[in-house]
Every structure is written in C-alpha cells, then in structure tokens.
Amino acid sequence: xxxxxxxxxxxxxxxxxxxxxxxxxxxxxxxxxxxxxxxxxxxxxxxxxxxxxxxxxxxxxxxxxxxxxxxxxxxxxxxxxxxxxxxxxxxxxxxxxxxxxxxxxxxxxxxxxxxxxxxxxxxxxxxxxxxxxxxxxxxxxxxxxxxxxxxxxxxxxxxxxxxxxxxxxxxxxxxxxxxxxxxxxxxxxxxxxxxxxxxxxxxxxxxxxxxxxxxxxxxxxxxxxxxxxxxxxxxxxxxxxxxxxxxxxxxxxxxxxxxxxxxxxxxxxxxxxxxxxxxxxxxxxxxxxxxxxxxxxxxxxxxxxxxxxxxxxxxxxxxxxxxxxxxxxxxxxxxxxxxxxxxxxxxxxxxxxxxxxxxxxxxxxxxxxxxxxxxxxxxxxxxxxxxxxxxxxxxxxxxxxxxxxxxxxxxxxxxxxxxxxxxxxxxxxxxxxxxxxxxxxxxxxxxxxxxxxxxxxxxxxxxxxxxxxxxxxxxxxxxxxxxxxxxxxxxxxxxxxxxxxxxxxxxxxxxxxxxxxxxxxxxxxxxxxxxxxxxxxxxxxxxxxxxxxxxxxxxxxxxxxxxxxxxxxxxxxxxxxxxxxxxxxxxxxxxxxxxxxxxxxxxxxxxxxxxxxxxxxxxxxxxxxxxxxxxxxxxxxxxxxxxxxxxxxxxxxxxxxxxxxxxxxxxxxxxxxxxxxxxxxxxxxxxxxxxxxxxxxxxx
Numbered sequence: 001x002x003x004x005x006x007x008x009x010x011x012x013x014x015x016x017x018x019x020x021x022x023x024x025x026x027x028x029x030x031x032x033x034x035x036x037x038x039x040x041x042x043x044x045x046x047x048x049x050x051x052x053x054x055x056x057x058x059x060x061x062x063x064x065x066x067x068x069x070x071x072x073x074x075x076x077x078x079x080x081x082x083x084x085x086x087x088x089x090x091x092x093x094x095x096x097x098x099x100x101x102x103x104x105x106x107x108x109x110x111x112x113x114x115x116x117x118x119x120x121x122x123x124x125x126x127x128x129x130x131x132x133x134x135x136x137x138x139x140x141x142x143x144x145x146x147x148x149x150x151x152x153x154x155x156x157x158x159x160x161x162x163x164x165x166x167x168x169x170x171x172x173x174x175x176x177x178x179x180x181x182x183x184x185x186x187x188x189x190x191x192x193x194x195x196x197x198x199x200x201x202x203x204x205x206x207x208x209x210x211x212x213x214x215x216x217x218x219x220x221x222x223x224x225x226x227x228x229x230x231x232x233x234x235x236x237x238x239x240x241x242x243x244x245x246x247x248x249x250x251x252x253x254x255x256x257x258x259x260x261x262x263x264x265x266x267x268x269x270x271x272x273x274x275x276x277x278x279x280x281x282x283x284x285x286x287x288x289x290x291x292x293x294x295x296x297x298x299x300x301x302x303x304x305x306x307x308x309x310x311x312x313x314x315x316x317x318x319x320x321x322x323x324x325x326x327x328x329x330x331x332x333x334x335x336x337x338x339x340x341x342x343x344x345x346x347x348x349x350x351x352x353x354x355x356x357x358x359x360x361x362x363x364x365x366x367x368x369x370x371x372x373x374x375x376x377x378x379x380x381x382x383x384x385x386x387x388x389x390x391x392x393x394x395x396x397x398x399x400x401x402x403x404x405x406x407x408x409x410x411x412x413x414x415x416x417x418x419x420x421x422x423x424x425x426x427x428x429x430x431x432x433x434x435x436x437x438x439x440x441x442x443x444x445x446x447x448x449x450x451x452x453x454x455x456x457x458x459x460x461x462x463x464x465x466x467x468x469x470x471x472x473x474x475x476x477x478x479x480x481x482x483x484x485x486x487x488x489x490x491x492x493x494x495x496x497x498x499x500x501x502x503x504x505x506x507x508x509x510x511x512x513x514x515x516x517x518x519x520x521x522x523x524x525x526x527x528x529x530x531x532x533x534x535x536x537x538x539x540x541x542x543x544x545x546x547x548x549x550x551x552x553x554x555x556x557x558x559x560x561x562x563x564x565x566x567x568x569x570x571x572x573x574x575x576x577x578x579x580x581x582x583x584x585x586x587x588x589x590x591x592x593x594x595x596x597x598x599x600x601x602x603x604x605x606x607x608x609x610x611x612x613x614x615x616x617x618x619x620x621x622x623x624x625x626x627x628x629x630x631x632x633x634x635x636x637x638x639x640x641x642x643x644x645x646x647x648x649x650x651x652x653x654x655x656x657x658x659x660x661x662x663x664x665x666x667x668x669x670x671x672x673x674x675x676x677x678x679x680x681x682x683x684x685x686x687x688x689x690x691x692x693x694x695x696x697x698x699x700x
Contacts, residue, residue: 005132007035010078011067025122065090071227077234084238086139090131107197143201154183156207161215161225165267173274210236214247313351323595342563343581346636349557365500372508398528433491503553510559523565583633592635
C-alpha cells in the first residue's frame with residue numbers, strides 16, 4: 001500500500017460536539033501520517049445523486065469507518081453497503097452513551113468497535129487496531145460463506161412494522177408473485193425481529209429483487225425498525241440486488257438514499273409502485289427461474305454448502321416436501337373430515353397444512369382451499385361481538401360472518417381454477433357458475449381481508465335496540481347477502497360434485513391476536529369458526545340433484561394458547577374434534593434435521609449429520625441428545641439451533657474439524673434454551689480494544 005491508507009468516515013451531522021471530536025481526530029490522523037481521512041462532508045456531490053459519490057468513496061477506500069454511537073439511518077445504510085461490498089470496517093463508538101437501541105438490532109452486536117471519548121482516543125485506537133491490515137473483512141467472516149452461487153427466482157420483502165392499509169396492499173401484491181414462478185421470502189418484524197447477519201445476507205443473495213417497507217416515524221418501535229430497514233437496504237445495494245424502498249409520503253428520508261425511496265400518498269399508490277416495480281423485473285425473475293430449473297441441484301457435504309432449510313414453513317414451501325416428517329397428526333389430517341389441530345408455535349401446524357394441501361391438490365379432481373388471512377385489525381369485529389351480545393345474537397352474527405367469508409373464498413378459488421384450466425369450464429353448470437361469480441364479483445373476488453372489512457362495515461349499521469331476535473337475524477342476513485349466499489351454495493354444490501374431495505384449511509388465525517385485544521371476544525370469534533365449519537360441511541356434503549356429493553374435509557389450525565381462550569368460552573369444549581401436534585419423542589424430533597441433511601447432501605443415513613458436523617459428545621453426552629435437551633421440543637427450535645451452530649462454525653473458518661464444530665454447537669446452547677442464545681456463541685457485544693467496556697459499532 002503506497003502511502004497512508006485512505007479511510008472513508010461516515011457519521012451523523014449531530015450532535016455537533018461529536019462531529020467536532022471526529023474532525024479533530026481526522027486532522028490528527030492526517031498530521032501523524034497514519035491515514036488519509038475522507039469525510040463524507042467533503043465529497044464532490046454537485047449535480048450528482050448524493051448516494052453515488054458516497055458509495056464510490058466507500059468502494060475506493062482502504063477502510064470504511066463509521067461512527068455508530070446512535071442509530072443514524074444514513075450511516076446504517078452505508079454500513080450495510082460496506083459489508084455487502086466486502087470493505088474493511090472500522091467502527092467507532094462513544095461508550096459513555098447507552099447502547100440499548102444498538103442491542104435491539106442484534107445481528108451486528110458481535111462486530112467489534114473501537115471505544116473513544118476524545119480525538120486522542122481515536123488516534124490511539126487506529127494505531128492499536130490497524131483496521132486497514134485486518135486479515136478478514138466482516139463479509140469474509142460472516143457473509144461470504146452464507147451465499148450461494150446462483151440466486152433463485154425470489155422476492156425478499158422486509159415488511160413494515162404494522163399492518164396498515166398500505167402494508168396489506170403491498171404484501172398482497174408481493175404475495176401474488178408466488179402464483180407465478182417467484183418464491184417469496186418474508187422478513188416479518190412481528191415474527192422474527194432478531195435474525196443473524198448471515199441470514200439476511202443468505203436470503204437477500206438468494207433473491208432476484210429486494211423490497212423494503214419503511215414505517216412512519218412516530219409509531220412505537222419505528223426507530224428500531226427503520227434502522228434495520230436502512231441497514232438491510234444498504235446490504236442489498238452492496239450485494240448488487242435490485243432494490244425498492246417504500247415509505248409514506250410524509251416520511252423524512254435520510255439524505256443518503258432520499259433519491260431512491262419511493263413515497264406513496266395512499267395504499268393505492270403503494271400498491272401501484274410495487275406492481276410497477278415487480279412488473280418491470282418480471283423478465284429477470286423468469287430468467288433466473290429458468291436457469292435454476294435447468295441446473296441440477298448441487299449436493300455438497302461441506303459445511304459452507306450445507307443447507308438445512310428455513311425454520312419458518314412459509315419460507316420453504318417449495319422444498320418442504322423433500323424432508324417433511326409424516327407424523328400421526330399428519331395422517332389424521334389427511335383422513336379426517338372435520339378437525340381442529342392445536343400446537344405451540346413452531347410445532348409444524350403450517351408445515352402440516354402446506355403438505356396436506358399439496359398432497360391432496362396433486363389429484364386434479366380435488367379442490368383445495370387454503371384460508372390464510374394476513375394480520376388484520378379485529379377491533380371492529382370484537383366491538384360487533386360485544387354489541388350483539390346484548391341481545392344474545394353474537395353467536396348467529398359470528399357464524400354468519402364466517403360462512404360468508406368461507407363460501408366466497410371457495411367460490412373465488414374455484415373460479416380461478418376454471419380460468420386456468422378450461423376443461424373445468426366445459427360443463428353447462430360450470431359456465432353458469434362463472435357467470436354468477438362475474439355478476440357478483442365485488443362480493444366474491446375481493447381479498448379475504450377486504451371482504452371481512454366490508455362485511456363488518458355493513459353490519460355495523462344494523463340497529464339492535466328495540467329489535468326482536470328475528471328482526472336482528474333478518475338484518476344481519478340481509479347485510480351479508482343471504483340471498484346471494486343461498487344461490488352461491490347451490491352453485492357450489494353443483495360444480496363441486498365433479499370433485500373427488502373438497503379440502504378447506506384455515507390457518508394463520510394467530511395473526512389476529514393482538515395483546516391489546518379483548519381475548520374473550522376473539523375467542524368467541526374463533527369458536528364461531530368451529531361452529532360454522534360444521535354447518536358448511538353438512539351443506540356442501542349434501543349431493544346436488546342427480547349427482548354424488550364430494551367428500552368434504554375442513555381443518556382449522558390453532559396455536560395452543562389461542563385454543564385455551566376458545567375452550568374458555570365454549571359450552572362443551574370436550575366435544576370439539578381436537579388433535580394436538582406434539583413432539584414428545586426425541587427420536588422423531590431428531591429426524592427433522594436428519595431428513596433435511598439427507599435432502600441437502602444425498603446421504604443415505606441422516607444420522608451422519610451429527611457424526612460429520614460435530615464431536616461425538618458434549619459434557620459426556622452424545623451431541624444429538626445434548627442438542628435436543630437444550631431446546632423446547634418443536635422443529636422450529638431445533639432447525640434454528642443447528643443452522644446457527646453451523647453458521648458460527650463456518651464463519652469462524654471451521655471446515656471439517658469435528659471437535660471444534662461440536663464446540664460451536666455447545667457454545668450456542670449451553671447458556672440458554674432460548675432461540676436468542678442460539679444466534680451466536682458470544683451473545684454479548686465485544687470491543688476490539690482491551691477496555692472492559694462492552695459495546696458494538698454503529699454510526700449514530
């Protein structure tokens with residue numbers, strides 16, 4: 001390296017006192033001949049997008065230094081870009097400030113930083129750490145080994161923090177891509193607020209395009225979420241992925257990426273922006289999909305190539321069939337006519353639903369309807385329940401509402417099948433059904449959440465005071481299009497009689513259970529579903545004139561804590577057809593990882609996973625038994641633990657050492673049974689200096 005290293009400095013413009021300290025430190029570095037500082041403020045930006053010269057300066061510098069005492073969005077975007085583009089980093093932090101916000105974005109807390117208080121500290125830390133001579137970049141240590149050679153036809157979507165109208169419309173459009181060739185990888189802040197850096201890198205690299213949805217400033221938790229958005233967007237930019245950033249119109253964009261944020265004024269604007277973006281990239285998605293389909297799946301046994309799938313079933317729906325473990329609950333699901341499947345979060349409810357739906361759908365004679373509502377605000381529903389409880393008609397209201405939603409969902413799925421497969425439209429009765437749906441498309445063809453909101457809004461106008469039960473029921477029926485529904489049921493029976501089996505699967509109801517909601521009324525709303533599906537089964541199983549009825553299967557998947565609330569409001573809970581999803585057998589749970597290992601490597605014996613990737617024992621206990629003893633007995637926890645342990649091993653340069661890989665597994669598990677502990681072997685941020693003060697770098 002000729003001359004002193006060039007060091008790009010990224011930092012917030014406030015507080016002024018901290019800026020002055022950094023400027024004084026940069027002056028001392030230059031005068032001492034230790035470095036050639038390049039402050040972002042001195043870049044030539046006239047007539048250019050501000051982000052362009054900044055990213056060029058980071059790419060051309062020997063070291064990218066970022067001041068990360070506070071969560072400055074400009075700095076986080078630049079930091080993500082520097083990591084994704086494989087630049088050497090030097091992170092600076094004033095340890096006299098708290099670091100709670102930094103800890104909240106935990107996937108960077110294991111990156112070392114240099115503590116400083118004054119300009120002399122900054123010069124001293126540079127001489128001590130020599131960041132320009134580092135053996136490995138963060139990219140090489142935590143990102144590179146998580147990447148695959150070829151991306152898939154996928155859309156990576158980092159959702160907004162709250163289910164606003166705009167978020168619903170955006171997610172609906174993103175989800176529509178899955179009906180074509182694209183896989184949807186969703187980072188849901190409500191589901192998985194804590195992910196590793198390698199996870200983000202892996203998912204972004206595997207995608208063909210990246211969409212990030214920023215939350216309005218002022219909402220609770222928006223600061224942390226938007227900081228995560230800024231970093232993820234910068235990482236995508238560094239990994240050279242097509243990037244769309246969306247934000248409400250009144251969002252004040254950080255100056256770095258102000259010109260690459262798409263602002264919207266309404267939910268319709270947001271939808272149109274995403275639709276235009278995805279439409280413009282559809283050719284890329286098709287090209288990547290065709291390339292991936294043509295290339296044989298490479299099965300490699302090395303740790304860096306070993307894929308164990310995702311612990312969230314929705315993110316691996318395409319590959320789930322390769323390593324799914326069939327349990328007694330799954331076989332019961334396939335054979336049942338009516339059932340409620342209850343399990344803790346992470347026990348495989350969605351996985352069972354997805355596989356059962358796919359297996360039944362493999363027979364073209366079957367019609368499968370999956371009801372998976374997105375998270376929506378149910379306060380209006382609970383208000384209705386309370387209002388109609390006064391006259392004793394809340395049970396009828398809820399059952400009628402669910403029947404309206406499920407019948408229209410069946411009709412929507414059947415109509416779309418007819419559009420895709422003309423052979424379903426040949427019969428005269430099918431053409432009559434299609435005409436009926438088109439005639440009432442505003443009632444039938446809208447999204448589930450839209451139909452629910454519309455129905456609730458109409459019923460809110462029903463007057464309950466001084467009305468008899470008969471009058472209230474008549475008013476409810478009228479608002480829910482009872483006449484149309486009666487005709488629709490007849491149409492459905494006529495067309496469904498061509499099916500061998502009608503399967504209706506209802507999942508995702510836990511999205512509606514907000515902490516602030518009235519749980520008893522939500523319990524009644526869910527219980528109403530269980531009552532409605534019994535009646536729906538009877539009505540649809542009744543044969544149409546001259547034709548044999550289709551076999552009807554209805555299954556509802558509920559989280560265990562939700563089921564307890566439902567039981568609390570049910571009159572006879574023991575009579576409900578309940579099957580519990582549990583993993584009490586450790587041998588069966590261990591197969592979850594072993595089957596995935598077989599699918600990824602082509603191994604004939606999945607138990608080789610433990611022998612090939614870890615030591616024989618930990619604390620005198622076989623590694624397999626030790627790992628199973630550290631987790632809650634559910635597939636999600638085991639997959640999360642093993643993925644994190646392997647990532648830690650690979651990122652520390654461990655290729656084939658069984659002993660050291662086993663120690664990584666031990667490090668990930670011994671201190672806690674929680675998933676959070678499994679993120680990394682050292683859960684505390686560490687300083688690069690010898691100071692006892694702990695912290696992590698980020699630009700503030």
